Amino acid sequence: MALHIGCGHAHVAAATTFAGLPLLVAPGVASTVPLPFEGRPAVDYELAPALAFHVLDDRRRLVTHYRALG
Secondary structure: OOOOOOOOOOOOOEEEEEOOEEEEEOOOOOOEOOOHHHOOOOOEOOOOOEEEEEEEOOOOOEEEEEEEOO
């Protein structure tokens, strides 16, 4: 799957590692890039926008909560 990250965002929530560090990508707030097997347009404006909330607790543990809006 190719993520379109040309201008610094991916339009899809994802979790991976980069340079040995965890990388969490926030979902799109205006459009989404579906996975190839979902049979949706290359850029979908009908799916609900979503946000990622990154919470760092007192022990310096990072927890990310994803929420769809609407």
